[in-house]
Structure formats: structure tokens, C-alpha cells
Amino acid sequence: MSRPADDPAVPVARLLRWYPRTWRDRYGAEFAELLLSDLEERPRSAARTLDVMRGGVLARFSSAGLCGFPLRSGGATQGADAADSHVTASLISLGCCAAVFLSFGAAMWSQLTIAWQWSGTAGATSVTDVATIATTAAMPVLLVLAILAALPVLFTVAKSLVSRHAKGLRLPSAVLAAAATIVVVGGRHFENGWPGTGGHGGLIPGGLAAFEWATSLSVSSYWGHPGVLASFPAAEVAWMAVSPFALAAAVISAAIVVRRTELSRRILLFETRLAVAACAVMVVFLAGCCCWVATEGQTVFGQPSLFHAGFIDVAGMATLTLALAVAQQAARTARRGLRLARS
């Protein structure tokens, strides 16, 4: 049976939807009562709607560990445990941002390395050299930090799975394993088509660059040129279409696994320290990309050089900047949460 149009419960339910589920579980009923009373006094108020929308968005950011404070009770826990959950949420957000950064960064870095291999120094400037070296130095460090961050989580998850205390962990773990397998197998297969030469004076780790090139093939301006895309091998186009979904499935399932795993305070502290280090390395990587895009945006002698930065690179850099900004905010919130948990 549908509610009448003038039923005040309708706008209240609509306003409540701005808030995340965890917040509604804790405050939803009493907040709805307050809204009903307010609606009786002021049936229409744009200021109230805007205030609730702002509060809801902030509550969502807080629930993602990007700002605010841990919620008490409401299905969650009290005091220090709630603070730990908030830190975990921050680290999950940071992990997702790092994954986006790595994906788009890999596309940009592999492009730089390919151009560097093929052009030698012709058409390139010293700024491009600096950009290539900075990104080449930063990328392996980021990957090492990612592996270090994953190890204690994987160990905790494996322990839970073995001890049969893995409620809600099996399915996301299986999806994560399957998605990671697709990315690795696909990446290893398509890296054979890498147009780089395997190492510029030994500076570029050719195998890594080839693998990252293959896994980031989907970040391409060829999507805007269907005619060119049609000349690609069908398997490569299929990989370009499938790989982003595999990457997204891996990241989302990893986020679910971490959220459902009770990580110890020591692990949270370790992960937060790695997160801060990762943010610093991302700044170096982004600085390298900025140098390249800013100085090589034009053509060389009227002809586009191999280093020419196109729209896809500017869009990629904007994505990297946004991912870094959100990651840094998450790292700040995680550090503050840890201080709160220890106090």
C-alpha cells in the first residue's frame, strides 16, 4: 500500500537516505522523530534540507574514514574498538585510492618508459629525463609498500580461514583470488606485446614496465578512436575491456575482506605508517608526472614527439591528484584515530 503524498514520513525517509547505514542504525529513529517534529512546525524549509544533506554527506565521509570521529555503539563497538574500526575504514579508503593511483600511474609510467626507450635523448628534454627517473624510482617503492601492507592482512585472513572464524570472509576472499589471478595471468600474457625494449641503460625495470603496461592497457585514448581500435587484435581489445573490471573486483573484494577482518592495533599502526610513506612516494611520482605534462604538452619542432602529453595524460594526472588528495586525508584521519584509540 503506498503512502499518501502529504505523509510526512515520505520526506523524512528521503532525507534519512543521505546518511550511511551505520549512522542510520544508531541515530536514524530519533533523528526521524526530530525531523517529523520540525516538519510539523516548518512544512517546507530549503535550509533544513540543505543542512541535512550536508550532515549526511559528512557522515558518509566519516563512515569512509575520511574525516570525523568513530561512532559509538549501533552495531559497532564502544570506545577504543570503535576508534579501531574508524582507522580500518580510513585505511580501506586509502588502499582504494592507492589502487586507483597505481592503475593510472602505471599507464602514465609505462608510456614514459616506452617513449624513453625508443627516443633515446632525441626529442626529449632533461625535464622528461627527471620525470622518467622520478616515476621509475617511485613505482617499485609503491609496489613494495603495497606488498608489505598486504602481508599482515593476508596472514590474519589466512589464520581466520584456517581457524574457521572466517564469517563472511570466504566469498570475498575467493573473488579477490580469482580477480587477482585474472589480472596476473592476463598481464603476463599481454606483456609480450610491450613496445619497450627491455631497459634503458639498465635504469628501467623492463619486466615490471611491461607488466604494468599490459595491466593498464585500458587507460587509453584509443577508446575515443574506434577506427584505430578496430585494427587491434580482438583478444587485446577484449583484455582492455575486461581488465578494469577484474581490477575493480580485486580492489572491492579486498576492501570487504579488510572490513570484515579484525586487525590488531599493532597491524593498524604498521599499516598507517606504510600509508604515510606511500603518500610521500605518491607525491614524488605525481611531481614527476606534472613535470612531464607541463613541459611536454607541446610538440617538438611542430611534430608530436613520443613524449607528447595528450588529453588522456592530463585526465590521468587529474585522477592521480584526486586520488592522492583523498589518500592523504585518509592517512591524516587514520593517524588521528590511532591517537584517539591509544588515549
Add this chain to the structure above:
Amino acid sequence: MAALAGFGRYAGPATLILSSLADGPKHGYALTKDVEGFAGIRLAPGTLYEALARLESQGLIEALEAEDRRRPYRLTAPGATALRAHLDAQRRVTDVGLRRLAVNWATVNWNNV
């Protein structure tokens, strides 16, 4: 003062809520009406619950058993201490401001300003 210092722009609503709860437990709507009565400020629902959640997370207020769907909140001992410290600091600022106005602006006819 220290407990409310971290509230930033929410220190205003937090002070109003704590001052209201100093008079006894109240639920959201009663808080709104009380604050409107003594401060002339109507706390919007989103702002009120943002401040309530912050105060509760810091242990400055605590939720009581819900009555129907309305849940009253009461001031805790740390909340009372924080409110006293905050109001003392505000009073010092108020006293200094009023004293300086009295000395340097005593001749101004405020009705004509």
C-alpha cells in the same frame, strides 16, 4: 576548554547543547526548543545530530534509554568539566572586551550607532 577546542566550527553548537543538558537530560527536539529559548538560535537537525554524535563519541554526553523513538541525552562528568572550562575561558574574553569598551568607548552613544 581542551575538550571542546578540537570541535572547531562545531564548538558553538556543542556549547549550546552542553549548556542545555546542564539543566537535565533532553531529547533532540527538546534540546532544539531549549536552545532556541535561551540563546535565540535554532539548531538545524543535521547540525544538532552532528554535534550530538561528536559529543557522544568523546564521552561528553551519553544516551539514555529511548522513550518511544526519542532518545534523551545527559551530560557526563567530563562533559560538565569541559563545559565549565570552555565557559570560563569565554567569560575571561567577555570580561576583557567589556572592560576595554567601558574604558575606551564610554562616551559613544550606542543608540545612535
